[in-house]
Amino acid sequence: MAKRTGQPTINDVARLSGVSKKTVSRVINRSPLLNEATREKVEAVIAELAYVPNPQARALALRRNFLLGMIYDNPNAQMVLNFQEGVLDAIGGSEFALVVRPVDRHSPDLFDDIRAFIEQQRLYGVMILPPLSENDALAALFTELGCNYVRMGSATLDDDAHLVQSNDRQAVRDAVEHLIAQGHRQIGLVQGPEGFRSASEREAGWRDAMTAAGLPTGPEMLARGNYTFETGRDAGEQLLGGAQKFTAIFASNDVMAAGVLHAARSRGLTVPQDLSIVGFDDTAIAATIWPPLTTVRWPIRDMARSAAMKLIHPEAAADEKSLFLTEFVPRASVASV
Amino acid sequence: MAKRTGQPTINDVARLSGVSKKTVSRVINRSPLLNEATREKVEAVIAELAYVPNPQARALALRRNFLLGMIYDNPNAQMVLNFQEGVLDAIGGSEFALVVRPVDRHSPDLFDDIRAFIEQQRLYGVMILPPLSENDALAALFTELGCNYVRMGSATLDDDAHLVQSNDRQAVRDAVEHLIAQGHRQIGLVQGPEGFRSASEREAGWRDAMTAAGLPTGPEMLARGNYTFETGRDAGEQLLGGAQKFTAIFASNDVMAAGVLHAARSRGLTVPQDLSIVGFDDTAIAATIWPPLTTVRWPIRDMARSAAMKLIHPEAAADEKSLFLTEFVPRASVASV
DNA sequence: ACCTCTATGGAAACCGGTGTCAATCATTTG
DNA sequence: CAAATGATTGACACCGGTTTCCATAGAGGT
Numbered sequence: 001m002a003k004r005t006g007q008p009t010i011n012d013v014a015r016l017s018g019v020s021k022k023t024v025s026r027v028i029n030r031s032p033l034l035n036e037a038t039r040e041k042v043e044a045v046i047a048e049l050a051y052v053p054n055p056q057a058r059a060l061a062l063r064r065n066f067l068l069g070m071i072y073d074n075p076n077a078q079m080v081l082n083f084q085e086g087v088l089d090a091i092g093g094s095e096f097a098l099v100v101r102p103v104d105r106h107s108p109d110l111f112d113d114i115r116a117f118i119e120q121q122r123l124y125g126v127m128i129l130p131p132l133s134e135n136d137a138l139a140a141l142f143t144e145l146g147c148n149y150v151r152m153g154s155a156t157l158d159d160d161a162h163l164v165q166s167n168d169r170q171a172v173r174d175a176v177e178h179l180i181a182q183g184h185r186q187i188g189l190v191q192g193p194e195g196f197r198s199a200s201e202r203e204a205g206w207r208d209a210m211t212a213a214g215l216p217t218g219p220e221m222l223a224r225g226n227y228t229f230e231t232g233r234d235a236g237e238q239l240l241g242g243a244q245k246f247t248a249i250f251a252s253n254d255v256m257a258a259g260v261l262h263a264a265r266s267r268g269l270t271v272p273q274d275l276s277i278v279g280f281d282d283t284a285i286a287a288t289i290w291p292p293l294t295t296v297r298w299p300i301r302d303m304a305r306s307a308a309m310k311l312i313h314p315e316a317a318a319d320e321k322s323l324f325l326t327e328f329v330p331r332a333s334v335a336s337v
Numbered sequence: 338m339a340k341r342t343g344q345p346t347i348n349d350v351a352r353l354s355g356v357s358k359k360t361v362s363r364v365i366n367r368s369p370l371l372n373e374a375t376r377e378k379v380e381a382v383i384a385e386l387a388y389v390p391n392p393q394a395r396a397l398a399l400r401r402n403f404l405l406g407m408i409y410d411n412p413n414a415q416m417v418l419n420f421q422e423g424v425l426d427a428i429g430g431s432e433f434a435l436v437v438r439p440v441d442r443h444s445p446d447l448f449d450d451i452r453a454f455i456e457q458q459r460l461y462g463v464m465i466l467p468p469l470s471e472n473d474a475l476a477a478l479f480t481e482l483g484c485n486y487v488r489m490g491s492a493t494l495d496d497d498a499h500l501v502q503s504n505d506r507q508a509v510r511d512a513v514e515h516l517i518a519q520g521h522r523q524i525g526l527v528q529g530p531e532g533f534r535s536a537s538e539r540e541a542g543w544r545d546a547m548t549a550a551g552l553p554t555g556p557e558m559l560a561r562g563n564y565t566f567e568t569g570r571d572a573g574e575q576l577l578g579g580a581q582k583f584t585a586i587f588a589s590n591d592v593m594a595a596g597v598l599h600a601a602r603s604r605g606l607t608v609p610q611d612l613s614i615v616g617f618d619d620t621a622i623a624a625t626i627w628p629p630l631t632t633v634r635w636p637i638r639d640m641a642r643s644a645a646m647k648l649i650h651p652e653a654a655a656d657e658k659s660l661f662l663t664e665f666v667p668r669a670s671v672a673s674v
Numbered sequence: 675a676c677c678t679c680t681a682t683g684g685a686a687a688c689c690g691g692t693g694t695c696a697a698t699c700a701t702t703t704g
Numbered sequence: 705c706a707a708a709t710g711a712t713t714g715a716c717a718c719c720g721g722t723t724t725c726c727a728t729a730g731a732g733g734t
Contacts, residue, residue, distance in 0.1 A: 006400075007456075009689090009690060009691085010690060010691060011690080011691095019713075019714085020713070020714045020715080021690085021691075021692090021714090022692080022693090022713075022714060022715085023712085023713060023714075024691095025691070025692060025693095026712095026713090028691090029692085033711065033712070033713095034711095034712075034713090035711080035712060035713085038712080038713085050456075052456040052457055053690080053691070054397070054459065054689085054690055054691065055457060055458060055459060056393050056396035056397045056402055056459070056689090056690080056691090057397050057689070057690035057691040057692090057719090058690080058691055058692080059393035059396075059691090059719095060391070060393040060394050060397050060689090060690080060691070060692090060719050060720065060721085061690080061691045061692040061693085061718080061719055062691085062692070062719085063343075063692095063719070065393055067434075067436075077414040077415040077417070077418040077621065078414040078415075080414070080418055081414040081417055081418065081439075082414075084437055084439055085439050088438070088439055093453070095457055097404075097436045097438070097454075097457075097458050098436060098437055098438075099404075099434045099435060099436050099437075100421055100435055100436075100437050101425070101434070101435075102418075102421055102422050102425055116430070117434075119344075119387075119389045120389055120392060120432055120434075121392060121434050122391065122392060122393070229621070229624070229625045255625070258625055258626075259625075261627070262625075262627050265627050266627075284414065284566065285622065285625065287566065288566045288592070288595050288596075288599075288622065288626075289595075289625075289626060290598065290599050290602050290603075290627075346719095346720060346721085347720065347721060348720080348721095356683070356684090357683060357684045357685080358684085358720090358721080358722090359683070359684065359685090359722080359723085360682085360683060360684080361721095362721070362722060362723090363682095363683090365721090366722085370680095370681065370682070371681095371682075371683095372681085372682065372683095375682085375683090390720080390721070391719085391720050391721065393719085393720080393721090394689090394719070394720035394721035394722090395720080395721055395722080396689095396721090397688095397689050397690065397691085397719090397720080397721070397722090398688080398689055398720080398721045398722040398723080399689085399721085399722070400689070
C-alpha cells in the first residue's frame with residue numbers, strides 16, 4: 001500500500017533491518033563506529049533490496065556532488081577522447097561521473113557560457129584542456145566562482161595543485177636533436193597558434209636545439225598553423241615554396257605534420273627521402289598516415305588520470321604527480337641525409 | 338550576519354523581494370498564474386544576487402535530474418566527439434548536462450559496469466552509440482532499470498521513440514553504384530566486424546549494387562576488419578595480395594579506408610590511378626589523408642542532437658526525426674577506368 | 675451591500691539523504 | 705555495588721528546492 005513504485009529508499013532499508021536511517025547511513029558511509037553484526041545485517045538488506053543511495057539527495061545533504069567536469073575546445077579528437085578515458089581510469093568504480101562541455105574558444109560568449117555552466121551544474125571540480133587551460137583569466141573565473149579546477153598545460157601556469165603538465169620544450173629539443181644527429185641542417189618549424197603556451201614551448205624547444213647546434217632559426221625557417229590539418233598544409237606550402245631549402249620539418253602537432261606531408265606530396269616530394277617530418281602528440285593519425293609519422297608521445301591519458309585524482313582528492317592534490325614525461329617515437333617519416 | 342559564505346538560496350531571494358519561497362519557485366518555473374509586477378520584482382532580485390537554483394535540491398524535489406548519459410565504445414574518436422557536440426547543440430542553454438561513459442564492450446563485466454553506472458547516477462536518459470546500441474540485451478537492461486534511452490543505429494532496432502538511425506544500406510548502394518558508373522567492375526569490400534548491425538547493413542548495400550549490376554560478390558571479393566586502421570590495412574593486404582584483381586575497394590568506414598590506402602601504397606599502387614577507394618563516415622581523417630577520400634557523409638552530429646531531444650522531451654520522442662539521410666562526398670580517391 | 679469565484683501568496687510537509695547531540699547499553703573501575 | 709567509561713544507536717533538525725492545501729484579497733454578479 002505504500003508507494004512501492006520507485007527504487008528503495010534508505011527508510012525501506014532501515015525499516016526492514018530494524019535500525020534507524022542514521023545507522024543505515026553509517027553503513028553506507030563506512031563509519032568505523034558501528035557494530036559489526038549490525039553492519040552485516042544492514043548490508044544483507046541492502047543487497048536484498050538492491051538499494052543504491054540517491055545521488056541527488058546525498059549531494060544535497062553533503063553540499064557536494066560527485067561530478068567532474070571537462071571543458072575543451074580542441075581540434076584533436078583523439079586527444080580529447082584519450083583524455084576522457086584517462087579520467088575514467090581515475091574515477092573507475094567510484095561514484096564520480098564525468099560531465100563534458102565542448103566550447104568554442106572564439107565565441108564572444110565563452111566566459112558567460114562557462115560561467116553559466118559552472119553555476120548551474122555546481123560541479124565538484126573541473127579539468128580544463130589546452131588551449132583554454134592557458135587562459136589565466138579563465139582560471140581566475142574558476143577561482144571567483146569557487147570551483148576547484150585543474151589545468152592541463154605544457155608550462156608553469158599555476159601551482160602543482162591546479163596543474164598537470166608535460167615537458168614539451170625538452171621533448172621537442174630532443175626530437176630536433178635527433179634530426180640533427182641524422183645529418184639534417186635545414187630544419188623548419190611549423191608553429192602552433194599564437195597565444196598557445198604549448199606552441200611557444202615547442203617553438204622554444206626547437207630554438208634550443210637549433211641554436212645549440214649553430215643552425216639558423218630565422219623567420220624564413222618557420223611558419224605558423226593553428227593545430228589543424230589545413231593550416232598545417234598551408235604552413236608546409238609556405239615553407240616548401242620559399243627560397244629556403246629544407247631537409248626536415250618539425251610540426252608542433254601530428255595533425256599539422258599530416259598537413260605538411262600533404263603539402264610535400266603535392267609538390268612531388270617523397271617522404272622521408274626528400275623531406276623528413278616529425279610531429280607531436282602520437283595520436284592515432286600518426287600511425288595511420290603514410291609513411292607512419294615519427295613523433296613524440298604525449299601521455300595524455302596518464303595526465304588525465306592524474307588531473308582527475310587531484311580533483312577527487314584535493315587534500316592530496318599537491319602530492320599527485322604533476323609533470324609527465326614525453327617519449328620520442330621513431331617511425332618511418334625520418335631518414336638520414 | 339547569516340552564513341553568507343555560499344551561493345544565495347531561494348530563501349535569500351524570497352526575503353529580499355518580500356515574497357515567499359513558493360512565489361520565487363513560481364518565478365523560476367515560469368508558472369503562468371503569477372502577477373506580472375511580482376514576477377518582475379523577484380526577477381530583479383534574482384539578477385541582483387546572481388541567484389542560480391541548486392540543481393541537486395531541484396533534482397531531489399522533482400525526482401528527476403538534468404543529466405543525459407552517453408555510453409560508447411568506439412574506435413572512431415572523431416565520431417564520438419562529433420556526437421558529443423551534437424548533444425551539446427540540443428542541450429544548449431538548458432540546465433541539462435552531458436555525462437560520458439566510455440566502456441569496454443569486450444569486458445566480461447560490461448553489463449555489471451553499466452548497471453552500476455545507471456543505478457548510481459540515475460540519469461535522466463542515456464544515449465547508446467554503436468556498436469553497443471546493437472545489443473538488444475543491453476536495451477533490455479535499460480528497460481529493466483527503468484532508464485530512458487535512445488539507441489543510435491543503422492537499422493531497425495526498436496521503435497522510433499528509442500531509436501535514431503541512418504540509411505546506411507541505401508547509402509552504400511549509391512556509393513558502389515557510383516563506382517560502377519565510373520566503369521569499375523572488380524569492386525572489393527572491406528566489411529566491418531561481425532555482430533555489428535552497421536557492418537551487415539553496409540555489406541548488404543554493397544551486395545545490392547553489385548548483384549543489380551551482375552558483378553561478382555564471392556568470398557574472394559571481401560575481407561573483414563573491425564573498424565580500426567590496422568585491420569583495414571590487413572584487409573587491404575589480403576584483398577590486394579590475392580589472385581583476384583581490384584580496380585576499386587569500398588571500406589565500411591573511413592579509418593579502414595585509410596588502412597586500405599596504406600596497404601595499396603606499400604604494394605606500389607597509386608591511388609586513384611591504380612585503385613579507387615571509398616570510405617564511410619566522412620570523419621576528419623577523410624579530408625586529411627592523401628589523396629582526400631571519397632566517402633559517405635554520416636550526419637552523426639544531427640543524429641546526436643535528435644537523440645538528445647528525444648530524451649529531453651520524451652513526450653515528443655516519437656515525433657522527433659528518427660531517420661537521417663547520408664550524403665555521397667566525392668573527393669580525389671576515385672578515378673574512372 | 676452581500677456573496678460567490680478566481681487569482682495570488684504563504685505555511686508546512688516532503689524529496690532522501692547527512693550532521694549534531696543525546697540516550698542507551700555493556701564493560702571496567704574504584 | 706555504584707559510578708565512570710566507551711561503544712553504539714537513534715531522534716531530530718537540516719540541505720534547498722517543490723508541492724499540497726488553505727487563507728486572503730479583489731473582481732464580478734445580483
